[in-house]
Amino acid sequence: MDVQTLGPGDVVCVQGTDRFSAIGAVGGYLGHVLVVLGQPRLVQGGGDEAEELRTVLPTPMPWPLWLLKTFESTSSVTGLHTSNHVIHVEESTGRFRLLGEIQWGEQFIEYEGAVAEFWKAPAPLRSAFRTDLMNEVLEEMKESQDSWSLFTAVRAVLRSAFVEEEADQLATLRELQECWVSKPICTSVIICFWQRYLCKLPAACREDADLHAARMVLQWMPLKADRALPGDLLSTMLKYGWTSLKERSRTLTVRTA
Helix, strand or coil: CCHHHCCCCCEEEECCCHHHHHCCCCCCCCCEEEEECCCCEEECCCCHHHHHHHCCCCCCCCCCEEEEEEEECCCCCCCCEEEEEEEEECCCCCEEEEEEEEECCCEEEEEEEEEEEEEECCHHHHCCCCHHHHHHHHHHHHHHCCCCCHHHHHHHHHCCCECCCCCCHHHHHHHHHHHHHCCCCHHHHHHHHHHHHHHHCCCCCCCCHHHHHHHHHHHHCCECCCCCCHHHHHHHHHHCCCEEECECCCCCCCCCC
């Protein structure tokens, strides 16, 4: 697996360094997570797009680069926001280095020492992913969710995000949906995104849509969005079939132009 196989709904996890020490779940010390909104785009060192990027990026900059559109909540930006993250794959180690992010198409925020781990959604969710529903979810989240919250971060430390496996499925779904309205931390974005998306999938094609939605949420993302730490999210994704991608496959060769 390689970075170009990422797609909408996948997750980026970054351990806290420099900028990430000020954001994330609890001051960034437990990591920061973002949701991927599209396939990454490769930009080689030559060509018009590279020249355009050079007007924004600092120099020197290692090439080639990958641009990855993401959606997140941080303590440094009001509300939920999208940005393009700039990634370089180290030739010697295969590690994914997050060099920084481009906000609003023109402002580059540089990172130092940030290494990314990607989590790919389970194959049944990726194979028929609907971008129309994704866009609906994003609009709903932007309208209904506020800025990053220290109160939610503290709650995540003190209370469990896990649900009872033997509980009534519909009642559990309603409880999870009530968590959507709380002010977010970084993990809230991932959990709300997928739970909202899964609830939309059966809405138009099944009479028992609510029950089917509950089963899907409990199968793929059974966490309370208002109290989950990054570790809770990662352990849950591992348990329920998400795949970790920590470094590039040694068989991939990317040549500069």
